[in-house]
Amino acid sequence: DQQVKQNSPSLSVQEGRISILNCDYTNSMFDYFLWYKKYPAEGPTFLISISSIKDKNEDGRFTVFLNKSAKHLSLHIVPSQPGDSAVYFCAARRDNQGGKLIFGQGTELSVKP
Amino acid sequence: DAGVIQSPRHEVTEMGQEVTLRCKPISGHDYLFWYRQTMMRGLELLIYFNNNVPIDDSGMPEDRFSAKMPNASFSTLKIQPSEPRDSAVYFCASNFLGFDSPLHFGNGTRLTVT
Numbered sequence: 001d002q003q004v005k006q007n008s009p010s011l012s013v014q015e016g017r018i019s020i021l022n023c024d025y026t027n028s029m030f031d032y033f034l035w036y037k038k039y040p041a042e043g044p045t046f047l048i049s050i051s052s053i054k055d056k057n058e059d060g061r062f063t064v065f066l067n068k069s070a071k072h073l074s075l076h077i078v079p080s081q082p083g084d085s086a087v088y089f090c091a092a093r094r095d096n097q098g099g100k101l102i103f104g105q106g107t108e109l110s111v112k113p
Numbered sequence: 114d115a116g117v118i119q120s121p122r123h124e125v126t127e128m129g130q131e132v133t134l135r136c137k138p139i140s141g142h143d144y145l146f147w148y149r150q151t152m153m154r155g156l157e158l159l160i161y162f163n164n165n166v167p168i169d170d171s172g173m174p175e176d177r178f179s180a181k182m183p184n185a186s187f188s189t190l191k192i193q194p195s196e197p198r199d200s201a202v203y204f205c206a207s208n209f210l211g212f213d214s215p216l217h218f219g220n221g222t223r224l225t226v227t
Contacts, residue, residue, distance in 0.1 A: 006155075034215060036216075041220065041221075042220050042221075043117070043204055043206070043218030043219050043220050043221055044156070044204070044216075044218050045218070046215035046216070046217075049215070089155070089156060091156075100146075100158060100161060100169065101146075101158070101216060102158070103148075103155055103156035103157075103158075104155055105154065105155030106155050106156070
């Protein structure tokens, strides 16, 4: 049972354009969502998060949008840069489970110069 | 801050052999997690510890897998006997208890079982 789904395994975007990575979840008890970025041969690193009481959180070029009614969140990167090329994982957490995260399968973003 | 340290970085072994993966969490972190990454299933939680005590091992796939945390600065994940389907990248992560505390991952161990 995949509670967090990233249906696009890959995405290719031109440098300077917007990248939109999508994530869907099934468990309405999730109340905190995170995005992680992973380069080859490295571990995932935390990128940005959003609480379920918000619908948007912005950090520089990165913005995460949450639509609770649709159980959907997205990560926008504007403008996209070649250094953003990586695998992006969406994750969801229930606060009463401490730090336990449920991850999606990841989307590989390629930003072409 | 040296980050989460995992060893070895790569492990190649034959089916049936015992494999031990090691992890040193960030000093002061009281949660430790073992995740496995595969193409089919992405990142899966195997087990996690709080203050060296296993809290949830429901993600451990079979009895062939076991994990220990003898002290706050060391954990092992053991597979015995190993099988080709265990081939994956295994990540260790740690963090503090807290809503705003992200996981800090190590660089992983790439396991290949032939």
